[in-house]
Amino acid sequence: MGNKNKTISFRVNEDAFETLREIAEERDISLSAVFRDYVDTLVAHDGQVRVVPEHELKQGSATETSSAAESFPPKVEVPKSFVREHERLELEAEHLREQLDEYKQYVTKLSQQVEEQEADDVIQLEDLDGEENEEEPFRLG
Secondary structure, three states, rough: OOOOOOOOOOOOOOOHHHHHHHHHHHHHOHHHHHHHHHHHHEEEOOOOOOOOOHHHHHHHOOOOOOOHHHOOOOOOOOHHHHHHHHHHHHHHHHHHHHHHHHHHHHHHHHHHHHHHHHHHHOOOHHHHHHHHOOOOOOOOO
């Protein structure tokens, strides 16, 4: 079974909505993307996500150690070769999708041509019967 997207709907007050819209504009993403990012983070960390203002994150709060503050949000370094390979594979996949679309169009075109030719080549039995009746039968004699 495939992974189906589900819709979540809830209400927020107008001030919270405007604040969320500003966050989305600041990050140059849609409002839906803000929520998707949050939900993805929440799911990835098994519900252990805490929202911390940036100034507290940089300074650290009195209740947490500096190492805990540095580890949130978690960061992973990825080698440039991995990123380049990923980009190359994405381009190759896109190219293959385009080729597949072209082949599908070509197959559709060929199928239509075959159907048209078959329609021209088909002789209906009723048509043959009608032609025989018009001709005079052979007489021996």
